[in-house]
Amino acid sequence: MATIVLSAVGTVLGGPIGGAIGGLIGNAFDNEVLFKPKGRQGARLSDLQVQTSSYGTQLPAIFGTMRVAGTVIWATDLQETSSRSGGGKGRPSVTSYSYSASIAVALSSRPIRAIRRIWADGNLLRGAAGDFKTEVGAFRVHPGDEGQSPDPLIASAQGIGATPAHRGMAYVVFEDLALADYGNRIPSLTFEVEADEGAVSLDRIAGELSGARLAGPASISVDGFAASGADRREAVMPLVEAFGLGLRSGADGLALVDAGAAAGTIADETLAQRVDGRAIDPIEHQGGSADGVPVALSLRYHDAARDYQAGMQRVTRPGAGRSESGIDLPAVLDPDAARAVASDRLRARWAGRARMTVRCDWRALGLAAGDVVAVERAPGLWRIEEREWEAMAVRLALRRLPGGGGAPPMGAGSGAIVRPVDAPHGPTTLLLADLPRITDGVANAPLVVAAASGGAGWRSAALFVTGASGEAVAIGRSAGRAVMGVADTVLPEGSALLVDSGQSVSVTLLAADMVLLSVDEAAVDQGRNLALLGRELIQFDTAERTGAATYRLSGLRRGLRGTDWAMAEHMAGEPFLLIEEGRLVEPLAVQGADGEAGSVLRVSAVGIGDVAPAEVMLTISGEALKPLAPVHMRARRDGAGGWTIEWTRRSREGWRWLSGTDVPLGEESERYGVEVLDGATVVRAQEVTSASWTYGADMIAADGMDGRDVLIAVRQRGTYAIGRTASLVLTL
Numbered sequence: 267m268a269t270i271v272l273s274a275v276g277t278v279l280g281g282p283i284g285g286a287i288g289g290l291i292g293n294a295f296d297n298e299v300l301f302k303p304k305g306r307q308g309a310r311l312s313d314l315q316v317q318t319s320s321y322g323t324q325l326p327a328i329f330g331t332m333r334v335a336g337t338v339i340w341a342t343d344l345q346e347t348s349s350r351s352g353g354g355k356g357r358p359s360v361t362s363y364s365y366s367a368s369i370a371v372a373l374s375s376r377p378i379r380a381i382r383r384i385w386a387d388g389n390l391l392r393g394a395a396g397d398f399k400t401e402v403g404a405f406r407v408h409p410g411d412e413g414q415s416p417d418p419l420i421a422s423a424q425g426i427g428a429t430p431a432h433r434g435m436a437y438v439v440f441e442d443l444a445l446a447d448y449g450n451r452i453p454s455l456t457f458e459v460e461a462d463e464g465a466v467s468l469d470r471i472a473g474e475l476s477g478a479r480l481a482g483p484a485s486i487s488v489d490g491f492a493a494s495g496a497d498r499r500e501a502v503m504p505l506v507e508a509f510g511l512g513l514r515s516g517a518d519g520l521a522l523v524d525a526g527a528a529a530g531t532i533a534d535e536t537l538a539q540r541v542d543g544r545a546i547d548p549i550e551h552q553g554g555s556a557d558g559v560p561v562a563l564s565l566r567y568h569d570a571a572r573d574y575q576a577g578m579q580r581v582t583r584p585g586a587g588r589s590e591s592g593i594d595l596p597a598v599l600d601p602d603a604a605r606a607v608a609s610d611r612l613r614a615r616w617a618g619r620a621r622m623t624v625r626c627d628w629r630a631l632g633l634a635a636g637d638v639v640a641v642e643r644a645p646g647l648w649r650i651e652e653r654e655w656e657a658m659a660v661r662l663a664l665r666r667l668p669g670g671g672g673a674p675p676m677g678a679g680s681g682a683i684v685r686p687v688d689a690p691h692g693p694t695t696l697l698l699a700d701l702p703r704i705t706d707g708v709a710n711a712p713l714v715v716a717a718a719s720g721g722a723g724w725r726s727a728a729l730f731v732t733g734a735s736g737e738a739v740a741i742g743r744s745a746g747r748a749v750m751g752v753a754d755t756v757l758p759e760g761s762a763l764l765v766d767s768g769q770s771v772s773v774t775l776l777a778a779d780m781v782l783l784s785v786d787e788a789a790v791d792q793g794r795n796l797a798l799l800g801r802e803l804i805q806f807d808t809a810e811r812t813g814a815a816t817y818r819l820s821g822l823r824r825g826l827r828g829t830d831w832a833m834a835e836h837m838a839g840e841p842f843l844l845i846e847e848g849r850l851v852e853p854l855a856v857q858g859a860d861g862e863a864g865s866v867l868r869v870s871a872v873g874i875g876d877v878a879p880a881e882v883m884l885t886i887s888g889e890a891l892k893p894l895a896p897v898h899m900r901a902r903r904d905g906a907g908g909w910t911i912e913w914t915r916r917s918r919e920g921w922r923w924l925s926g927t928d929v930p931l932g933e934e935s936e937r938y939g940v941e942v943l944d945g946a947t948v949v950r951a952q953e954v955t956s957a958s959w960t961y962g963a964d965m966i967a968a969d970g971m972d973g974r975d976v977l978i979a980v981r982q983r984g985t986y987a988i989g990r991t992a993s994l995v996l997t998l
Contacts, residue, residue, distance in 0.1 A: 325435065327501070328374035328461040329471055330490035331382075332598060333574030335456050339437060340370040340420055344445070344452075365450040366442045368403075368419060371457070376474075377410040378436040378461040383573075383688070386453035390686040397690050399725055401874060403442030410436035436461075446743065447725070458574060465489050468505055472522055475501050481521035483511070489570060490598030508565065508595040508607055510614050512649055514636030525667045528647055529637040538625040538659045546625060549643055554619035561587030563615070565608035568598045571680040579605040579678055581612050591615075601678035613668035620666040622648065630660035638667065687779070689723030691875030695776060696727075697750060697841055698853075698869055698884040699798055702827040702892075704845060708919045708932050709890035710986065711860040715850040717843055718744035718871050718880075721777045727873035727880070731853055741856045744871060749782070749844040751775035753799060754816065757836045762825030770820040771799065772812065773842045782809035782817045782844070790823065800840040802832035827921065828894035831990050863888035863987060893918060893933060893982035893989030896957070901978070901996050907963030911940070911978050913992060915957050918984070937983040942969065942976050949976070953983070961998075971998050 323337045344365045373381075384392035392398050398405070408414055416429040417439050438457070445451060465487040472482035476498050486509055493501040502522075505511065511522040537548035562582040569577030579601060593611065622644060630653075633639060637650045641664070652663035697717045703709040718727050724747055730738040754772040775782070785794045785807055795806050797819075807821035825833055853869050854861040861867065865886050870879040894916035904910045915936070920929030940959045942950040949969045952959065959980075966972050975997050982989040 324494050325372055325375040326492040326494040326596075327376040327475070328378060328436075328459050328490070328492055329376070329466045329474075330462050330464070330488060330598060331458065331460045331570075331574075332490040332492050332568065332596075333385075333456050333458050334373055334492060335454065336371040336373040336437075338369055338452075339372045339432075341452070342368045342423065344450075345442070363450070365445045366403075367445060367452055368439070368441045369443065369452060370417065370420060370437055370439045371455060372432070372435055372437040373457055373459050374410060374436040374461060375434065376436070376461060377434070378407075378459050379409070379463065380460045381407050381438060382458040382460055384458070385456045385573075385686075387448055388454075388686075389447075390688055391453075391455070393688040393690070393723070395688075395690065397723075398874060399691065399723065400447050401442075401444040402440055404439075405441070406439045408432065408437050408439070410434055461490075466491065468509070468511075468522065471505065472502055476520075479520060481519065483509075483522060483524045483526075486524060488597040488599060490568060490574070492596040494596075504593075504595050505597070508593055508597070508611065510611060512636040512638070515634055523636060523638075525638055525647065525649070525669075527638070528640040530633060531640040531642065532624060532626060532630070532662070534642050536626045536629045538627050541625065541657050541659050548625045549641075550623040552621040552623070554621075556585055556619070557587060557589075559583070559587065559615045559619060560589045560591035560612070561585070562590040563608055563612040564590070564592040565595060565604050565611070566592060567595045567604045569601065569604075569680050570598055571601070572683045573685060574598060575683070577601065577604065577680055579608050581605065581608045583612055583616060601680050605678040610668065617646070617666045617668040622664045622666070624662045624664060626660045626662065628658075628660065630662060631655065633662065639664070687722050689721060691723050691725065691873055692721035694724065694727045694871045694873040694876050694880040695719050695750065696869065696871045696880040696882045697748075697843055698867065698882045699801075699843065700884060700887050700889050701798070701845075702803070702829065703890045703918065704796070704803075704827065704847075706919075706921065711890070712854065712863065712886050712888040713890040714852065714854050714861060714867060714884065714886060716744065716853050716869055716871075716882075717748035717750060717850055718873075719748040719750050719776055720873065720875070722779045724873065724875070727871040727876070729851065729853060730870045730872070730879070731857060732868040732870065738870065739857070741853055742851075745849045745851050748846070748849040749775060749780045751780075751815070751842045753836070753838060753840050753842055756838050757799060757802075757822075757833075759833045759836075760822070760824045762830040762833070766822040766824055767820070769822065770818050771822075772816060772818050773799075774813070775815045775817070775842075778814040780815065782811075782819070784808045784810075796826070796845040798841070798843045798845060800832060800836050801829065802836070803827050803829045803845075828892075828916065828918075828990075829889075831895065861886050861888070863891070888987055890918075891984065891986040893984040893987070895990040896938075896980050896982060896992040899978070899980065899992050899994045901994060904960055904962070908961055908966060909996060909998070910958060910960045911980070911994075911996075912958040913980055915982065933982070933984045939981045939983055939988065941979045942971070943979060944971065944974065944976055961996075966998055974998055 325337060326334065328334065344367050347364045383390065383394055390399050406417065408417065412433050414431045414433045416426065416431045419439060419441055421429040467484045467487045468482035469484040471491055472480045475493055495501045506522060509524060511524055514521050514523050538546065539548065540546060562580055564578055564580040566576055566578050568574050624641065633650060633653065635650050635653050638647050639650060641648055646669050647667045648664035649667055650662050651665055654661040699715050701713045701715060703713055716729060727744045729741050729744055731741055732738045751774050754774055757771040758769055760766045760769055790805055790807050797804055803826040805823040805826060806819040810818045812818050863886055867884045867886055870881040872879045896913035896915055898914040901909050901911050917929040917932040919932035936955055938954050940952050940954060941948050942961065949971065950965065975995060977993050978996055979991045979993045981991050
């Protein structure tokens with residue numbers, strides 16, 4: 267007696283498919299050589315997304331295009347760079363540290379063609395165009411061919427004699443990868459590996475994994491596949507299970523086959539009517555219960571539309587049932603193909619409940635386990651699971667295949683995905699601004715801020731301050747990408763006392779993905795939508811998008827924080843900057859310097875995409891130190907031939923008038939400089955310590971100003987600077 271069994275461990279259709287590969291017993295092939303069973307299962311989809319560094323970790327063989335994490339096979343210690351900032355007047359010094367590292371990551375036990383995108387902690391590190399979003403000294407790809415040489419960096423660290431070339435293994439090397447964007451640690455990396463051009467057939471995959479001992483269906487292909495497992499059986503089993511393949515042994519060797527067309531027909535004339543002289547029924551039918559078939563089946567796969575992350579398609583069958591089943595397929599499919607595979611497998615399990623035993627005469631010896639046949643007495647197609655020759659009869663164990671059920675509806679979706687922007691870093695735009703203090707409290711040093719930004723792919727830039735000697739000193743990196751642009755229209759002069767609902771200004775931002783939002787009065791009161799336009803600080807409550815990157819701003823609050831003096835200085839093309847503290851850097855404070863009014867600050871920025879540094883020069887005016895110009899100047903006769911001039915003081919500490927009393931002084935003492943001007947000539951100057959001054963009759967006569975028009979100018983003298991002027995014209 268000789269028995270050839272297709273499904274000794276599992277079943278071909280309706281359950282685990284281990285038997286389709288590992289359970290073919292007999293003289294067909296040496297099972298111990300080709301598919302020796304092991305105790306572990308192959309890798310699941312999640313294994314491809316987790317970066318490892320453990321010794322002995324298995325490396326998958328990549329076919330087509332896949333996203334894999336790989337295994338860290340070599341790394342240097344973290345390289346530390348320290349920088350000290352602060353330490354100026356009233357500020358403690360702060361020492362900050364940044365780190366970089368060089369690492370090698372193994373990706374595939376099979377040669378690859380190229381590396382495309384790379385993700386670090388889920389964010390793009392390298393774009394499709396090959397541009398890096400974070401600084402890296404060098405990047406090398408070793409494709410895994412037989413002529414591969416040792417990596418020069420690893421060889422310099424370990425010695426050329428102790429450095430393997432890793433031939434047959436594809437890996438990459440990063441030199442001095444900056445880690446600041448990843449919390450100063452080595453991030454979790456995943457790579458878009460392109461091992462083959464285009465889709466790869468199952469015939470090619472099975473042939474390579476088995477050393478050309480196993481053929482496969484050339485009609486089935488996948489866009490990518492990661493083969494792993496304890497042996498060849500485990501490596502190819504996910505494909506067998508997902509596509510419902512059978513194993514056929516023929517004159518040409520072993521082959522994985524799909525259902526396809528019938529290889530032959532079991533005709534009535536070949537059926538055995540008698541065995542050992544006794545009459546038999548040549549066909550016996552068996553059936554399984556519906557409860558043995560899951561009510562739903564999910565296929566988990568890699569979805570190219572989701573950047574090769576895991577996707578899932580779930581199909582259900584009608585009727586009662588409670589159990590569900592799932593298949594992990596480490597292959598790349600589109601959603602419609604994945605849904606079709608899941609539907610085929612569920613229908614196969616439903617149809618596979620029907621089994622049949624057929625006894626035939628010697629002519630059935632031409633059929634092999636794994637063949638798909640038709641039976642004249644039974645509808646549909648059947649796969650041969652066992653073939654037994656005994657007592658001059660051939661016994662065939664058959665399981666029904668699905669057929670005629672139609673295809674699932676098209677239009678399966680990939681689901682939503684938050685995809686990092688893949689755009690070139692592009693050039694850096696740098697802006698320096700000398701601002702009044704924008705938070706509560708009183709400043710004791712100028713507030714000079716640097717804002718840097720760029721297009722959609724821009725992330726950050728290294729900042730440098732150039733001293734009087736011409737030496738550029740690194741001061742760290744810029745803050746996050748600032749929302750900035752230029753004014754398209756000229757904003758007319760307005761009132762700093764009322765909400766300006768009649769005027770608007772149009773601005774164009776640096777990139778279309780930058781957004782300005784409308785807010786309510788409560789949000790404005792909390793400081794939202796504060797912006798620098800030219801040198802005036804404004805707030806807006808309405809932002810109307812008028813183009814790809816253009817907005818019309820209205821509902822304006824003008825001349826904020828004492829910048830009403832700048833309302834008359836607007837021009838088309840002047841800079842616009844949305845003030846967000848987390849996106850600003852203080853280059854003077856970083857250096858531990860306070861800066862002096864009248865001094866010149868030169869700052870340059872260099873980003874990954876900059877051919878030349880972006881350079882800006884600013885003469886410091888110290889807006890944060892200047893007392894505000896007085897308001898409500900008024901004059902009245904003193905009854906003795908002179909005039910009394912009065913005004914209302916404003917304060918650098920009085921942005922929110924909460925108590926209803928006078929605003930805080932905000933200076934060491936209250937002092938004002940008063941000047942009387944005849945045209946451009948100062949005819950009298952005097953300092954007073956209260957918010958009024960009398961220009962007496964004797965002063966007027968002494969100055970020769972009786973009957974003349976004069977300009978009375980008042981400036982507050984602060985602790986660190988003299989404020990801007992308030993004035994009125996007076997006819998004496």
